[in-house]
Amino acid sequence: MLKVYGCYKSRATRVLWLAEELELAFDHVPVLQAVKLDNPLAPDAPLNTHSPEFLAINPFGAIPVIEDDGLVLSESLAITLYLAKQYGGEIGPKDLEEDAQMMQWSLFAATEIEQNALKISRIANDDRLDSEAGQSEAAAAARLLKRPLSVLEKHFAAHDYAVGDRFTVADINIAEIVRYAQAYQPLMEANPSLSAWLTRCQSRPAFQAMWERRSAE
């Protein structure tokens, strides 16, 4: 059976959301991120990305990772694209052109948006968005997001979804990256079509189910 390694509070959400969409049966191994532990190598530390037994499975030392019928795969966006192609029907690409566009959007989100969006996410998680220093750091990250988010805004002003006029794995990959910046209201207000698309994606029962499990973790 498919195995998914990674706790909910990590990039594993991308895979776990997709699994809900596809009603995929899988074994879930809640590996933690080593950076979130004081001593990830202590004998009584929970299974984490620095644990030797995890590194033996995944030399990338990162979560999520999956094992599927002998294939060990790392990189969350590659995992979702693979699962969508292998098991996803309409959620995956219907031809090579759609496949290419799904890779394009995934790479775009990962390289042009994720890093600055994560800065905003960390500030929000630390409850610093209302502090002066937090506001100023968030504003700096938001300035760098202006151009890439405007590309998405333009796209979603003309299209309901990223690829092929239907909800696909490309929407999951983009939405889970844009979500990191979602707490910063000015960015969402400046990009109303992007914001409406994000709400559309997050209203899906599969996202809601994933989010509920994440909140309970």
Place this chain on the structure above:
Amino acid sequence: MLKVYGCYKSRATRVLWLAEELELAFDHVPVLQAVKLDNPLAPDAPLNTHSPEFLAINPFGAIPVIEDDGLVLSESLAITLYLAKQYGGEIGPKDLEEDAQMMQWSLFAATEIEQNALKISRIANDDRLDSEAGQSEAAAAARLLKRPLSVLEKHFAAHDYAVGDRFTVADINIAEIVRYAQAYQPLMEANPSLSAWLTRCQSRPAFQAMWERRSAE
């Protein structure tokens, strides 16, 4: 006919190398990077990533981009993966598992290596690698590359190529990103298997042909 937009001194090298490997016929439109021009919007400025006529083709405002039978595709790594699947035979994936691994390595290189490798490339291009400040900046970038390059080192100590025991588009995607850090000798010496693989890739006639055209640009 396939159109490739982007000058040689850009991420277009990835696509242009692959095109040489596959002996693909294409129209080459040498769009420049706006950041390299003093006034990209001047009426007599050469075609560049800020030119309105280029943005009309590619709203991402980035190079490379391709047009192939109606498909307009951005993101260099998505372009090479697409071309390899559409036209590549053995250079592309032979099944969904290899396809997944090629995406995995491409995303890994783009998100874990590219940014710090580019820092080294810029220092080297500015002839600052021998200056004290340049050395110290390069050493800082190299420290951040240590972990991801060790993942590659471990892989290439056991495998001649990234995926499927043969040269594929995954090698092009990784090699063109690792190349940015190649001028920093200590990194290459610390990772001999990675370094040997890079030499193996760059010894290919197709890389040499691409490099010659790039040098002449």
